Amino acid sequence: MKTIKEDLNDFIGNFPSKTFADGICRLIGAFGNVGIIETKDGLLVFDLAIKQYHRRIFKALREFSDKQIKYIIYSHGHFDHCFGYTSIFEEIKENGWEMPQVIAHENVLKRFEKYRMLDKYHAWLNKNQFASIGAKKNPPVSAQETLNPTIIIHGNENYNLKFGGFTFELYHDKGETDDSLWMYFREKKVLFTGDLVINPSFPNVGNPNKVQRYPKQWALAMEKMLGKNSDFILPGHGRLIEGKENVKEALLIRAEVMHFVHDEVVKRLNEGKWFEEIFHEMVEIYPDRFKNHNMLRPSYGCYRFAIHAVYRLYHGWYNTGNPTDLFPAKSEDIAKELLKINNETKYLERAKKLFSIDKLQLALHLLDVIIKGCNIKKIEILIEAYTLKSTILSQKAKGEPSFIAKNSIRNGIEHIETKIKELKRLI
Numbered sequence: 131m132k133t134i135k136e137d138l139n140d141f142i143g144n145f146p147s148k149t150f151a152d153g154i155c156r157l158i159g160a161f162g163n164v165g166i167i168e169t170k171d172g173l174l175v176f177d178l179a180i181k182q183y184h185r186r187i188f189k190a191l192r193e194f195s196d197k198q199i200k201y202i203i204y205s206h207g208h209f210d211h212c213f214g215y216t217s218i219f220e221e222i223k224e225n226g227w228e229m230p231q232v233i234a235h236e237n238v239l240k241r242f243e244k245y246r247m248l249d250k251y252h253a254w255l256n257k258n259q260f261a262s263i264g265a266k267k268n269p270p271v272s273a274q275e276t277l278n279p280t281i282i283i284h285g286n287e288n289y290n291l292k293f294g295g296f297t298f299e300l301y302h303d304k305g306e307t308d309d310s311l312w313m314y315f316r317e318k319k320v321l322f323t324g325d326l327v328i329n330p331s332f333p334n335v336g337n338p339n340k341v342q343r344y345p346k347q348w349a350l351a352m353e354k355m356l357g358k359n360s361d362f363i364l365p366g367h368g369r370l371i372e373g374k375e376n377v378k379e380a381l382l383i384r385a386e387v388m389h390f391v392h393d394e395v396v397k398r399l400n401e402g403k404w405f406e407e408i409f410h411e412m413v414e415i416y417p418d419r420f421k422n423h424n425m426l427r428p429s430y431g432c433y434r435f436a437i438h439a440v441y442r443l444y445h446g447w448y449n450t451g452n453p454t455d456l457f458p459a460k461s462e463d464i465a466k467e468l469l470k471i472n473n474e475t476k477y478l479e480r481a482k483k484l485f486s487i488d489k490l491q492l493a494l495h496l497l498d499v500i501i502k503g504c505n506i507k508k509i510e511i512l513i514e515a516y517t518l519k520s521t522i523l524s525q526k527a528k529g530e531p532s533f534i535a536k537n538s539i540r541n542g543i544e545h546i547e548t549k550i551k552e553l554k555r556l557i
């Protein structure tokens with residue numbers, strides 16, 4: 131079993147490029163993966179990965195083949211799949227070559243439009259989600275820099291691209307996004323999945339920072355891919371999956387887990403249960419065969435997030451069924467009232483006790499009462515509460531396998547550390 135760090139390295143493409151399928155396909159890891167196919171008539175490129183890695187992509191591409199790029203296909207419109215084109219363009223310009231055709235699903239254009247509308251918000255959001263890999267200093271991409279498709283796939287239409295003596299089948303399915311295209315290279319039996327397969331992570335279906343995703347359709351996409359009886363998967367992130375059995379297992383286990391989480395949440399919704407009950411029950415019943423599966427490691431997406439995804443797909447924002455929560459008071463005001471009943475010292479003592487018996491989450495809830503409700507005059511106890519919260523969060527971050535969850539926790543720690551410094555200056 132790989133370590134959390136090794137999983138992260140695979141996710142961000144820190145591994146050597148790999149040539150496969152009789153020497154005509156190449157996988158280049160560049161945060162997102164780039165797939166290259168060499169034909170007698172030129173190159174087909176599946177995804178362009180991330181802007182910052184454009185030189186790495188170009189170098190690995192030109193080590194592999196000196197032919198012109200004729201087609202670029204986007205698996206979806208995320209910033210880590212469509213933006214690493216700078217060096218490629220420079221070469222096209224220098225040589226006076228024709229621009230390649232760019233193929234994508236119509237929803238990619240809608241996504242780019244949305245990115246332009248929410249440019250600053252996404253820059254902020256991605257800085258936080260990818261904080262641990264330098265995104266705070268070097269934001270992932272600006273939405274103004276899109277390379278738009280020239281051939282657009284509409285709705286659920288299938289598209290067969292005949293190129294260089296080969297057939298490339300393109301299919302639209304929803305999963306991580308609503309603009310996915312996956313490709314089957316018929317003659318060499320290679321699936322190019324985009325983020326419908328991230329190797330080896332659990333599907334990124336319930337990302338806490340992102341818009342709604344599609345668990346049931348994800349399962350159906352996996353089943354459609356299974357029908358191809360393929361020899362390789364070039365995933366959206368991570369290393370090549372090779373061999374019929376491994377390919378089958380990678381698709382089957384993802385289909386099964388997506389059906390499972392979807393159907394079990396739906397069952398509980400039909401039983402009239404609210405989110406808290408559903409979530410904790412779902413955590414209890416998560417089967418070991420998924421939990422311990424080598425191809426479903428919670429290194430990026432994870433099961434706990436997936437529960438949210440299904441619930442949110444079918445439910446509004448009123449999550450508890452408790453009318454108190456329909457128009458709640460400010461949490462600071464609630465905390466102040468609680469501190470009138472039992473003072474900060476009592477809360478801190480109890481939080482320390484909970485910390486000592488490893489009830490970290492409960493300790494955090496109590497510390498938040500102090501942090502939110504404490505009078506600034508009690509600055510020393512406030513600093514103590516912040517410090518303990520930071521210690522607990524550090525412990526949680528250390529053991530947290532999900533890259534997304536870990537970054538969210540670390541962002542919280544960073545905020546707390548700034549707050550502690552500010553408070554210490556006031557003493």
Ligand SMILES: [Zn+2]
Nearest residue numbers: 162210325366
């Ligand atoms: Zn991706």
